[in-house]
Amino acid sequence: MSIEESGHFSVEQFFLALVCILVFSKIFGELAERIKQPSVLGELVAGVILGGSVLAIVPSVSTMAGYDTFHLLAEVGVAILLFEIGLETDLKDLIKVGFTSTLVAIVGVVLPFALGFGSIIAFEHMGLLGGSDPNLNLLIAITAGATLTATSVGITARVLSDMNKLQSGEAKIILGAAVIDDILGLIILGVVSGLIEASGSGDGGGVSTLGVGIIVVKAFGFLIVAILIGNLISKKLFNLVDMMRVRGVLLLSALSFAFIFAFLASLVGLAPIVGAFAAGLVLANTNQFKAIEHNLKPVSDFFTPIFFIMVGAAVDVSVFNPFVSENIPILLIALILFVVAVIGKFVAGFAIFKKGINRAVVGVGMIPRGEVGLIFAQVGLTYGVFNSQLFSAVTVMVMLTTFIAPPLLKIMFSKGDDTAEDSA
Amino acid sequence: MSIEESGHFSVEQFFLALVCILVFSKIFGELAERIKQPSVLGELVAGVILGGSVLAIVPSVSTMAGYDTFHLLAEVGVAILLFEIGLETDLKDLIKVGFTSTLVAIVGVVLPFALGFGSIIAFEHMGLLGGSDPNLNLLIAITAGATLTATSVGITARVLSDMNKLQSGEAKIILGAAVIDDILGLIILGVVSGLIEASGSGDGGGVSTLGVGIIVVKAFGFLIVAILIGNLISKKLFNLVDMMRVRGVLLLSALSFAFIFAFLASLVGLAPIVGAFAAGLVLANTNQFKAIEHNLKPVSDFFTPIFFIMVGAAVDVSVFNPFVSENIPILLIALILFVVAVIGKFVAGFAIFKKGINRAVVGVGMIPRGEVGLIFAQVGLTYGVFNSQLFSAVTVMVMLTTFIAPPLLKIMFSKGDDTAEDSA
Numbered sequence: 001m002s003i004e005e006s007g008h009f010s011v012e013q014f015f016l017a018l019v020c021i022l023v024f025s026k027i028f029g030e031l032a033e034r035i036k037q038p039s040v041l042g043e044l045v046a047g048v049i050l051g052g053s054v055l056a057i058v059p060s061v062s063t064m065a066g067y068d069t070f071h072l073l074a075e076v077g078v079a080i081l082l083f084e085i086g087l088e089t090d091l092k093d094l095i096k097v098g099f100t101s102t103l104v105a106i107v108g109v110v111l112p113f114a115l116g117f118g119s120i121i122a123f124e125h126m127g128l129l130g131g132s133d134p135n136l137n138l139l140i141a142i143t144a145g146a147t148l149t150a151t152s153v154g155i156t157a158r159v160l161s162d163m164n165k166l167q168s169g170e171a172k173i174i175l176g177a178a179v180i181d182d183i184l185g186l187i188i189l190g191v192v193s194g195l196i197e198a199s200g201s202g203d204g205g206g207v208s209t210l211g212v213g214i215i216v217v218k219a220f221g222f223l224i225v226a227i228l229i230g231n232l233i234s235k236k237l238f239n240l241v242d243m244m245r246v247r248g249v250l251l252l253s254a255l256s257f258a259f260i261f262a263f264l265a266s267l268v269g270l271a272p273i274v275g276a277f278a279a280g281l282v283l284a285n286t287n288q289f290k291a292i293e294h295n296l297k298p299v300s301d302f303f304t305p306i307f308f309i310m311v312g313a314a315v316d317v318s319v320f321n322p323f324v325s326e327n328i329p330i331l332l333i334a335l336i337l338f339v340v341a342v343i344g345k346f347v348a349g350f351a352i353f354k355k356g357i358n359r360a361v362v363g364v365g366m367i368p369r370g371e372v373g374l375i376f377a378q379v380g381l382t383y384g385v386f387n388s389q390l391f392s393a394v395t396v397m398v399m400l401t402t403f404i405a406p407p408l409l410k411i412m413f414s415k416g417d418d419t420a421e422d423s424a
Numbered sequence: 425m426s427i428e429e430s431g432h433f434s435v436e437q438f439f440l441a442l443v444c445i446l447v448f449s450k451i452f453g454e455l456a457e458r459i460k461q462p463s464v465l466g467e468l469v470a471g472v473i474l475g476g477s478v479l480a481i482v483p484s485v486s487t488m489a490g491y492d493t494f495h496l497l498a499e500v501g502v503a504i505l506l507f508e509i510g511l512e513t514d515l516k517d518l519i520k521v522g523f524t525s526t527l528v529a530i531v532g533v534v535l536p537f538a539l540g541f542g543s544i545i546a547f548e549h550m551g552l553l554g555g556s557d558p559n560l561n562l563l564i565a566i567t568a569g570a571t572l573t574a575t576s577v578g579i580t581a582r583v584l585s586d587m588n589k590l591q592s593g594e595a596k597i598i599l600g601a602a603v604i605d606d607i608l609g610l611i612i613l614g615v616v617s618g619l620i621e622a623s624g625s626g627d628g629g630g631v632s633t634l635g636v637g638i639i640v641v642k643a644f645g646f647l648i649v650a651i652l653i654g655n656l657i658s659k660k661l662f663n664l665v666d667m668m669r670v671r672g673v674l675l676l677s678a679l680s681f682a683f684i685f686a687f688l689a690s691l692v693g694l695a696p697i698v699g700a701f702a703a704g705l706v707l708a709n710t711n712q713f714k715a716i717e718h719n720l721k722p723v724s725d726f727f728t729p730i731f732f733i734m735v736g737a738a739v740d741v742s743v744f745n746p747f748v749s750e751n752i753p754i755l756l757i758a759l760i761l762f763v764v765a766v767i768g769k770f771v772a773g774f775a776i777f778k779k780g781i782n783r784a785v786v787g788v789g790m791i792p793r794g795e796v797g798l799i800f801a802q803v804g805l806t807y808g809v810f811n812s813q814l815f816s817a818v819t820v821m822v823m824l825t826t827f828i829a830p831p832l833l834k835i836m837f838s839k840g841d842d843t844a845e846d847s848a
């Protein structure tokens with residue numbers, strides 16, 4: 001019996017969309033692998049095809065019916081992916097490369113910001129962007145620069161995981177840098193929002209050192225407290241779980257643990273995936289972690305493609321049509337921003353002093369902006385700092401960095417395989 | 425980074441609700457098992473507690489933010505459960521008990537309808553229900569009677585699965601009867617909607633034999649065609665899948681198969697779970713079915729509790745407060761309907777001629793109305809046939825049948841274990 005109550009997105013549509021997600025992601029993933037590309041690239045392409053600008057089977061923008069549901073499922077998908085990767089990561093290894101990771105993260109934020117900021121100022125001088133208000137022009141350049149600082153670790157982590165490279169030194173540095181990058185991103189977002197609000201109210205300041213300090217304390221505080229308390233209670237907790245006999249209790253307890261961490265991370269303003277990753281680090285020390293990993297795999301197989309499909313689905317292909325004259329300045333700006341975005345992160349890899357590390361792999365691993373970049377762009381659009389032209393350009397830049405990273409990463413890793421340390 | 429776009433139900437809320445669903449369902453499931461009750465009963469109770477009328481953590485009515493998402497996840501949950509059960513069921517066994525199942529289904533529809541119809545007519549004569557319009561009074565009695573014909577196979581199937589009784593003769597009869605019951609329900613719903621529309625338009629007839637015939641042909645046609653074509657292509661399809669090497673391809677292909685069948689079932693008006701069950705029957709014949717079952721289990725462990733939580737969450741506990749005077753007639757009507765609902769289905773079990781079958785188990789297995797009963801009640805309310813009083817009474821009846829079935833089933837099965845055939 002299937003009578004729909006008011007629901008916008010019917011049960012039929014939902015099943016159809018799910019089937020398309022699963023089938024397309026696997027077919028395109030398989031095709032990608034056959035041409036020696038990471039399967040995640042195939043999933044991203046599948047997402048573009050299913051998204052609102054092509055087939056419109058999967059809701060890709062928040063105004064489409066059912067978007068909320070798929071958006072939430074995608075969040076679960078990437079959280080489970082990072083939880084899984086946390087489970088395979090040794091916290092001690094991560095701390096060992098802590099200094100290197102921090103360096104990579106800082107360079108990978110400062111450089112893209114500076115290059116992006118400079119490019120936008122140049123565009124404004126050329127009259128391609130901006131208006132007569134110098135304050136607004138400055139704000140536009142700052143916000144666009146901020147968009148370039150983002151890192152979407154999901155894409156890189158997935159490629160590394162599929163290549164069985166999660167135990168490599170490069171993977172540890174990238175994962176560590178991604179966590180720190182998320183905290184830096186949080187600070188930047190706080191500062192940019194503050195600047196935007198201040199400019200709106202005609203106020204001079206708007207960003208207090210105290211405000212930034214609170215963000216930093218909350219973010220680091222969460223990570224330290226969560227990992228410390230998590231390590232204290234997790235063993236006892238999971239030995240208790242072992243005494244329960246109801247079906248599926250171990251898997252669901254582990255997932256609950258991950259989701260609680262994701263929830264708490266969200267509460268302090270961090271990405272849920274940072275919380276899920278921390279939960280994985282903690283549970284890696286329990287006696288049950290092999291069984292958790294084993295049971296988690298099918299659930300991860302189901303959910304993670306939804307995330308990559310949704311990232312792909314966010315691409316509006318119509319912007320790429322060069323025969324529409326309005327698209328030409330957008331594509332030009334996007335291309336420059338893209339080059340700058342790639343250079344900024346790539347160079348960050350060369351901030352590494354450590355020996356035996358393939359610096360190019362680390363640099364390339366930080367390139368994809370993914371959903372994090374889109375969130376920044378959305379802020380710019382929502383607050384009226386970006387016009388639709390610049391928003392489109394920034395989106396194209398985000399997408400290009402996201403799509404270029406998986407194949408580049410695969411090439412770089414194969415090239416440096418003889419020089420890089422690899423404990424896998 | 426977690427900035428919410430307009431979304432009603434934030435990512436934080438979603439993770440929190442998921443954690444609560446997983447944790448509560450396992451704790452209450454465990455408690456139920458410890459007091460020798462089926463764990464699904466614990467999950468239903470957990471749902472009541474998380475639902476809108478108690479903690480309101482899980483959205484339980486369509487007007488609450490996030491309801492659509494959880495409703496869709498619940499549909500996936502019960503579809504996966506029935507898919508899993510289909511995988512463990514041999515189609516030949518099902519056909520063998522086909523006549524018996526049909527008999528049980530027909531008696532289990534006719535008897536509750538007649539008893540329910542009679543009770544409502546009696547209430548109307550006593551002035552407890554209805555108004556001065558004899559046509560409307562008749563319609564009310566027909567619609568309420570129809571609500572009593574529903575069977576929610578999810579509850580029973582889960583109990584049988586947890587008790588390792590899916591291979592018993594009783595289980596086959598119940599599963600077969602549930603499929604036929606869904607088709608009968610479809611016909612009844614078609615007839616009732618036709619009558620309601622006709623009464624609205626002041627028209628005399630409204631239900632054509634042709635209309636009913638089309639419903640029947642579509643429903644049976646889907647089942648026969650799906651199973652025949654499914655059997656023809658499934659082996660080749662899954663041997664092809666075996667040649668793919670991308671991660672998780674077997675599980676996702678199997679799930680896609682189940683969801684396509686669920687989608688097609690929805691299209692012809694059947695419950696998605698009937699389609700998912702048929703998909704399981706088909707895939708039970710493939711070479712990969714053991715591997716599919718193995719990988720499916722964790723995914724099922726994740727999704728099925730969401731369904732039972734949502735069924736529990738639909739309970740409005742305030743109706744049960746006897747100190748509110750308006751509740752007394754509601755509870756009285758509900759109680760009579762409940763008794764009639766139990767008797768009607770229980771007696772249906774005794775329509776079985778076959779030897780060596782525990783008739784009481786079959787009868788009790790058909791008792792829960794679950795979400796199917798609620799859909800019927802919703803139709804009555806939406807079309808203005810039920811006032812809120814009768815709607816509440818019918819809802820309470822549905823809930824009581826749903827909650828009573830798991831413990832009763834367990835008792836009945838243990839009692840008859842020596843007489844009933846059991847190949848498990």
